[in-house]
Amino acid sequence: MKDTTAGPDIPTFLDRAAADAADAETLARLRSGLADAATRDGLLDVAYTVVDSPVGRLLLAATEKGLVRVAFTVQDHDKALDSLATTLSPRVLRAPKRLDAVARELDQYFSGERRTFDLPLDLSLSHGFRQLVQRHLPEIAYGRTLSYGEVARLVGNPKAVRAVGTACATNPLPVVVPCHRVLRADGTLGGYAGGPAAKSALLDLEAAA
Numbered sequence: 485m486k487d488t489t490a491g492p493d494i495p496t497f498l499d500r501a502a503a504d505a506a507d508a509e510t511l512a513r514l515r516s517g518l519a520d521a522a523t524r525d526g527l528l529d530v531a532y533t534v535v536d537s538p539v540g541r542l543l544l545a546a547t548e549k550g551l552v553r554v555a556f557t558v559q560d561h562d563k564a565l566d567s568l569a570t571t572l573s574p575r576v577l578r579a580p581k582r583l584d585a586v587a588r589e590l591d592q593y594f595s596g597e598r599r600t601f602d603l604p605l606d607l608s609l610s611h612g613f614r615q616l617v618q619r620h621l622p623e624i625a626y627g628r629t630l631s632y633g634e635v636a637r638l639v640g641n642p643k644a645v646r647a648v649g650t651a652c653a654t655n656p657l658p659v660v661v662p663c664h665r666v667l668r669a670d671g672t673l674g675g676y677a678g679g680p681a682a683k684s685a686l687l688d689l690e691a692a693a
Contacts, residue, residue: 519579529573531582534561538594538689539682542659544583547572550604551586554657556678571609590659596693599626601660609656613644617651624665627690631669653677659686 522528530552532545543561545553545568552572555564569576580587585603592598600622607615620639624630630638632648639648652663658677664686668674676683 515578519577519581522575522577523579523582527575528577528579528582529575530568531577531579532565532568533578533580533583533587535583535587535590537590539659539678539685542590544586544590545576546582546586547606547608549606549608551583551657551660552606552609554659556658556682558679559677586660593659594689596689599690599693603660605657605660607656610651610654613639613641613647614651614654617648618655618657618661618663621652621655621661621663621665624662626662627693629665629667629687631667632674633669635666649674662686665690 519528519531523531530545530547532543532553534541534543536542540557541561542557543553543555543559543564544551545555545565553564553568555561565576589598589601589603593601607618610618616639617635620635623638624635632645632652633642635648635652636642636644641647648666652666653675655661655663655677658664664676664683666674673680673683
């Protein structure tokens, strides 16, 4: 009697694996073609991709203006994409080509070869004081840190310490806009969108350079 509980034999398994691989290649080709066509026809408002990094998988999204969102896995990539579709445009598509330069500069940063990013940024997800703070964050040099109070003074509003904390916590472009370089006055980490382990890893990376 044939053992119906057993898995497929090796030839069958290989055939299925080959079919799955072919399906994956076909799907990838179709997605790429769709992204190219949407870009060519001006129908792609937000392109995104997901890349691996030492602090986990990062969702990267860009409009035609520039990089608009970086999200850690703990922030839920699906939720981040839904928010982009609601806030910016429903025409969101996985189209890695628009993010090639971002992915390359992130690789260089995580390998210690890059200390500043040279990327066009789209800050349309932030407004008012939050955006003001986020615009100043790249002024904190690589490997250096400031307290929330020092950043408040940097932006000309020394009493706005808590608001600076909120601006850092809602930074839509973590890593690239270095809110990880802002600590509590006592030198402890404070909050971070990617979690304390990610913040520590980024600070350790820069301290080791």
